[in-house]
Amino acid sequence: MPAVTGKLAAASLALALIAASTSTASAQKKYDSGATDTEIKIGNIMPYSGPASAYGIIGRTEAAYFKKINEEGGINGRKINFISYDDAYSPPKAVEQARKLVESDEVLFIFNSLGTPSNSAIQKYMNSKKVPQLFVATGATKWNDPQNFPWTMGWQPSYQSETQIYAKWLLKNKPDAKIAVLFQNDDYGKDYLKGLKDGLGSKAASMIVMEESYETSEPTIDNHIIKLKATGADVFMNITTPKFAAQAIKKNAEIGWKPLHFLNNVSASVGSVIKPAGFDAAQDVVSAAYLKDTTDKQWDNDAGMKAYVEFMTKYFPEGDKTDNGTVVGYGVAQTLVQVLKQCGDDLTRENVMKQAASLKDFRTEMLLPGIKINTGPGDFAPISSLQLQRFKGERWELFGDVISADAGG
Structure with missing residues (x-):
């Protein structure tokens, strides 16, 4: 009898363990709306x-x-x-x-x-x-x-990190720059502009000669480019989304304005910005990158x-x-x-x-x-490093070191 009792006890224990492990497994699955087993x-x-x-x-x-x-x-x-x-x-x-x-x-x-x-x-x-x-x-x-x-x-x-990096580069390499800024009149454009001013610090007021904003509802920004050229600026900070970035590059070439041209990363696409604007018009434009460029042969x-x-x-x-x-x-x-x-x-x-x-x-x-x-x-800023790049021929060429910005921008 004791042996049988022992077997029963062992069987009961085994069943209990199986039940426990099953309930633990199902307990481990936790879902909110939008998630299921499948x-x-x-x-x-x-x-x-x-x-x-x-x-x-x-x-x-x-x-x-x-x-x-x-x-x-x-x-x-x-x-x-x-x-x-x-x-x-x-x-x-x-x-x-x-x-x-x-x-x-x-x-x-x-x-x-x-x-x-x-x-x-x-x-x-x-x-x-x-x-x-x-x-x-x-x-x-x-x-x-x-x-x-x-x-x-x-x-x-972050946008502020990016323009802070441009500002630091300018302070070191072109401290007497006269900067003309074109920016989209919304939170995105103003964020980039703030980063530039923060990066330039006390020199922002003397280095930035014009801040020109545009609305996304405008069909073209040609008149803004003409206005910025008239300032005599030798640096152009181009804070625009793709459609307007391509227009700006093209118009600069048409009117013969050749400042040192910084183009924000969000419009640095060869396919949707540079190509439509024309490769010749985009020569020597400077931007910043954190992703590999598919047109760069070094990644073949x-x-x-x-x-x-x-x-x-x-x-x-x-x-x-x-x-x-x-x-x-x-x-x-x-x-x-x-x-x-x-x-x-x-x-x-x-x-x-x-x-x-x-x-x-x-x-x-x-x-x-x-x-x-x-x-x-x-720290909710997953990527906080960038590398400067210059457009040459039909592709971007990286230069300098990877620059880490403060995660807070």
Whole structure:
């Protein structure tokens, strides 16, 4: 009898252990709206139409990358359902689309929504709803504010960091510069301008000879360029989105104005800006980079570049490989996949933000050597390094060292 009792006890214990492990396994799976055993629903807002429609290619690249991930089995067995809407670069439309994604589609989070004005319009809403506004596609410094906006995080280097780097270079190499600034009259343009002034410090007032703003509703900025040339400035700080950047480069060449031309990184795409403006017109333009340029021959045998080209050929053949937007979309999508892998079976909104703020020396395949992605609970600025580049022939040429900016911009 004792032996039988012992066997029964052992069997009962085994059953209890199985039951316990099963309940532990199911307890480990945690979901918020938008996540299940089979799916992760992700929202996105892009300007597929309107004045900044050149950036729409970023969203199309991301959709193609998630298709690739799904074909390879998804993330921890879950397929990505990527829902992307057009806001035409209009803040009221962005608010409408964000509400639709959160309240109707019930996405787990909104990822890489584009534009400083649009993201500014939805930031308070997203944070009040406690829905991640993750890796926003804008370099405004305010996305790195975990204390006040714990549900919003940027991805690319901040605009202020970029113009501070230009300012430092000018103070060292051209301290007597007369700078004419053209900037978009919104949060994005003003953020870049602030970085320039902060970088120049006490010399800002004497070095900046004109600040000229334009509206995205203007069909052309030609008259602004003529006005800036009349100042006699020998440095042109071009803070514009792609359509207007191409116009500025072209107009400079037409009227024979040849200042030292700094072009903000968000419009440094060979495919969507330089080519339409004309290679001859863009010679010696200076910008800053954190991603590899697909037209640069030095990356021909680079493993990361080869993987990118392979992806584009198979999953997004109609996409322009020379458009910087495709490289951005590819890199930010890879970063998100890493975050979701780290989430494991805890797909709560809180854990998504926790993992996004726990990236350590992560590298996507298209980051320049020496640039890594790092975040922490108090650091929501994933990329804070850049390298200067100059346009020569039909491509950008990197020069100088990788420069790290303060994470706070």
